[in-house]
Amino acid sequence: MLDESQLKHYDKNGFLVLSKFFHKSEVAEVLGYSLSVLGNGLESNIFKTWKENPDKIKNLGKLLQYSEPIQRLGFDKKIRKLCKELGLKKPIQCTRPVQFFHHKDLAEKEIYYKTPPHQDWASIRGSLNGLVIWLPLVDCSYAAIGPLEIVPKSHKKGSLAVEVKNNFGLVKCYKSKDFYSLLVKPGDIVVFNQFLVHRSGKNTSNQIRWSINYRFADLADPQWAARDFYTPYKYYPDTTGEDIAYPIKS
């Protein structure tokens, strides 16, 4: 249950850090499952497979968005309650959950492991009161892991994106000194307004910086209803490729 000062903080600053929101064993289960799928339980295997065949890791990473542990956490009753307390009358996840495994040796471009300053609104565009729940699966309380960085109060300025690159609505009006690192540990969550400007810190450690984010919109928002509940996410299969004839290739 959020208290008055937390609600005020969210409204004024655009984010809240909720320590020990989940039990750390719940979060460890998600990480354990993802690690088992991507690397048979070992991070070193993930680095090895990425070098040999990055598509395997990318495809498995996408499939993990549907995995039971990741989905279960997103549907946890505490999350739904939190969304309601923050003003979403009928919360609904409006994108698939995204799991990140940030490391420079697991990314083709810097933007894939170190997101530049952006607002998530550009890729959500649901209800105006939408929010993002971000949580670390590993200790993100030291600088070398590249903690999440936010610009407090920037959500009050509305949409600031001047360019969309790799699906990120880039914001260019803040300097490094405006960003504030959120030092959090497994079990803690960060909830932030979809207009809050944020970016990834740089992971210079030899550990993978694992995190997940869930995005929520509000089906009770009349403004979204007036836009026919528009969603920018398209979902369709790629129907090219030789294996389309498999297994009855003549």
Ligand SMILES: O=C(O)CCC(=O)C(=O)O
């Ligand atoms: O985990 C991070 O550093 C940020 C990820 C992010 O901002 C996003 O996916 O929109």
Ligand SMILES: [Fe+2]
């Ligand atoms: Fe983001």
